Amino acid sequence: MATNLYLVRHAHSTYTSDERNRPLSERGYKDAEKVTELLKKEKIDAVLSSPYARAVQTVEGTAVSHGKEVHLLEDFKERTLTEGKAPDFEAAIEKVWADPDFSWEGGESNRDAQQRGIRGMKTVLADYENMNVVIGTHGNIMVLIMNYFDEAYGYSFWKQLAMPDVYRLSFEGESFIGCQRIWMDL
Template identity: 65%
Template sequence: MRHAHSTYTSEELKRPLSVKGSKDAIKVKELLLKENIEHVISSPYLRAIQTVEGLANTLGEEIHIMNDFRERKLTEGFAINFEEAIRTVWDNPLFSWEGGESNKVAQHRGIRGMEIVLEQYKNKNVAIGTHGNIMVLTMNYFDQQYDFEFWEKLAMPDIYKLSFRDKKLVDCNRLWKDYE
């Protein structure tokens, strides 16, 4: 799932949920309790952790932090024109801005994380709190319909239920649609 809305701060790792994001995190918990979640994983970023912590607390589960699900680093520092910068890396998967990750590099990291989850939690229902760009890059590896235009339409939060068989994506359903 993509994390709920956050309050912007320059400290990427510690950016907290906004008031709206905190309210939506309660809805995330309510929705995912219906999905028989057995394990909770998160990016190390505070906003992703805060999005899944209510679920984890209700289940009595620890949140397993996985660095592979952190957001892609677009550039060193601040992108002057974010829309142009993000479009450029999606149009050119091998291109990276100075100090940033290309789509290929970020996607490889997301896939590495997903493969670990698929191996360690085989036949389990797992909630993963992550970020829009790395989530869609990972989904794109399995099905190219999940592209830049798909990413642009994501809500915050947004939740997709991915089903796998033998590490192959067999189904993907959006769960958040009824909560917007």
Template identity: 55%
Template sequence: MKNRKGNDMKTYLYLVRHAHSVYTPDELNRPLSERGMQDAHKLTNKLKNEQIEVVCSSPYKRAVQTVEGLANNHDILLVEGFKERLLSSHPVDDFDAAITKVWENPSFSFKGGESNLFAQERGVKAILALLEKYKGKRVAIGTHGNIMTLIMNHFDKRYDYCFWKELEMPDVYKLTFEQDKLLNVEKAV
């Protein structure tokens, strides 16, 4: 598809892993820490020249707070598909062992939790909807490390458990798409 100037129509998605947050058991309303707020401000400054046109986010407060500076006083579209994967309905005894297990067996889920396959399907469905709705735009997406990695893994298997372990808070990856085909991934900040 060509735009009015005859150039290829590419869509740029900026997947933004949220900044550091204060730990509370309330996943939905867990806010950024003071350091997280400072890092979110720095992230906004680093991305100001990217000409972001649309800002979406997981409904979780820490994800919204991380990208709100990019919204330029426009509404942030909350997308359930970008919320973090639910590992289990109850706290797990050993988080590292639990997360390793779901990555080693993508169809496995703990009681009340999401398997990698289920969470990935949810996240990819949200991505494909954005690619259709905002074709040719630059879209920032506030999200979380595990679901972000699962989405990227759908398009390129190099983005796996080891990649997730190396993500920073915050972290941004710019994905370039033509239609629903991933052309390029680059670290954006």
């Protein structure tokens, strides 16, 4: 039997400088309902999330529809790109993807963020073996996690992600079996 982890990139949020409490936008709430509808047909054993509000809000409908609580895991929070706001976000993100050990002032390198995300994944794989688990997370950390298992998931892949987006990663123990996108515009 396999462990299936449904990585859910959060829906659109209203920008604020408060990363932890940034809420979904009106469009984001509507799209979170689509995530709930999509995952209703799946057998879900647990729902986990980054502690950031937008990630929790994206998966809480799924938790309710399956009679589960959302459990928070710090390891799935978005990577810290830089202290404060980057003057040119696109250039800043491209630079960290080009050099996995580079970090901006006060930020995490890709390697450091990836190691944090993988630590979280290994915890989930150990604690929820042979179960189906939804994980509310963020685009950059999600792709860094996926990149650990398959280098095809990199900067270009990150740029084309939808918001929200859902990918099912399957494992036998800690061995990666494969990845499938299950999000579609409903």
